[in-house]
Amino acid sequence: MGTHDRNLPWFDVYTQDHCPRCDQVIRHLEQLGAQYRARPLVDHPEARRLAADQHVTSAPVVVAMTPVGLVAGVWGGFRPDKVRQHIDNYTPSIWDDQEAGA
Secondary structure: OOOOOOOOOEEEEEEOOOOHHHHHHHHHHHHHOOEEEEEEHHHOHHHHHHHHHOOOOOOOEEEEEOOOOOEEEEEEOOOHHHHHHHHHHHOOOHHHHHHHHO
């Protein structure tokens, strides 16, 4: 996915070639209907630096982004618990919609 809804969180997934965990993360995000961008890690030195700063040593490097584009979390590998937590933390609820309309 190349675009995102500015009201929803998304994930940048930095992948490596022939990486089963990378494929697993992308499949999981697709099953959840989550917004994401898959990018080759080799083409993004800033992601490699971010991973190193966060002591992430396994692929894929997953960067959880807030709806306004701030980094909310960084981890490596397949972590469905972190994916769910990020979605739950930043996805607007029905209550947010009702307050906005009031």
